[in-house]
Amino acid sequence: MNPILFVRHAETDLAGKFCGHSDPTLNAAGRQQVTEILHSLSAWPTIEVVYTSDLSRARQTAETIADHYDALLEVRYQLREISFGLWEGLTWDEILLRYPEEARQWMEQYPAGTAPQGEPFHDFESRVLREMKFLREQADAAQIAVVTHAGFLRVALTRMCSLSTQEAWERTNRYGVIIPVKAENSDDFSQFQNLRLKEETHEHRNQTR
Numbered sequence: 001m002n003p004i005l006f007v008r009h010a011e012t013d014l015a016g017k018f019c020g021h022s023d024p025t026l027n028a029a030g031r032q033q034v035t036e037i038l039h040s041l042s043a044w045p046t047i048e049v050v051y052t053s054d055l056s057r058a059r060q061t062a063e064t065i066a067d068h069y070d071a072l073l074e075v076r077y078q079l080r081e082i083s084f085g086l087w088e089g090l091t092w093d094e095i096l097l098r099y100p101e102e103a104r105q106w107m108e109q110y111p112a113g114t115a116p117q118g119e120p121f122h123d124f125e126s127r128v129l130r131e132m133k134f135l136r137e138q139a140d141a142a143q144i145a146v147v148t149h150a151g152f153l154r155v156a157l158t159r160m161c162s163l164s165t166q167e168a169w170e171r172t173n174r175y176g177v178i179i180p181v182k183a184e185n186s187d188d189f190s191q192f193q194n195l196r197l198k199e200e201t202h203e204h205r206n207q208t209r
Contacts, residue, residue, distance in 0.1 A: 003180040004135055005044060005145040006153055007065070009058040010034050011175040017091050020084035020118070025056045033176040034064045040178050041145070047071045048142040051135065053079035053149060061176075062147035071145075078131040081149035085118030111154065111165055128155040139182075153179065 010030035047069040052062030066073040106113035150172045157168040
């Protein structure tokens with residue numbers, strides 16, 4: 001099976017806020033990050049299909065990748081971030097002021113908490129796992145890239161790649177990060193560690209240029 005090249009979308013003006021299903025476009029920093037993403041992806045000379053969340057920040061990132069590789073582009077609602085309901089567009093400090101009790105409960109339950117009027121975490125987790133199965137099947141036939149969101153990636157990495165919650169957060173905290181994973185079957189992404197070393201070496205080389 002080909003590795004799945006996961007990409008976290010580039011930056012928007014809601015950076016530092018709970019974005020969820022909000023739909024901002026890329027800002028100037030984000031557009032520059034897309035150029036850097038393409039440079040990092042040069043380690044993979046061929047990408048045949050790019051799957052992307054339907055939200056603008058992911059779709060804009062994915063369109064540039066698809067154009068660069070002359071790849072097919074498929075938009076999938078299932079790749080969306082979790083909805084943060086009433087917390088969308090707020091910073092954590094603002095949430096603490098407006099929703100102190102809900103914020104306390106959310107932190108106690110993290111990462112399985114649900115924001116007020118947001119998407120239930122169990123539903124989100126089930127969506128991610130179903131989509132991961134679909135993506136694994138697609139990677140059997142073609143080299144694919146997947147542009148999605150930090151929350152989606154964190155569930156995938158903890159549930160299917162055996163990372164801790166902290167490790168997954170650290171791996172996905174940067175906009176535009178590329179995370180290649182590979183599975184021998186639908187439930188085993190154990191090769192993630194070796195592929196991660198390949199990706200990190202390439203990323204470090206880019207940062208020194």
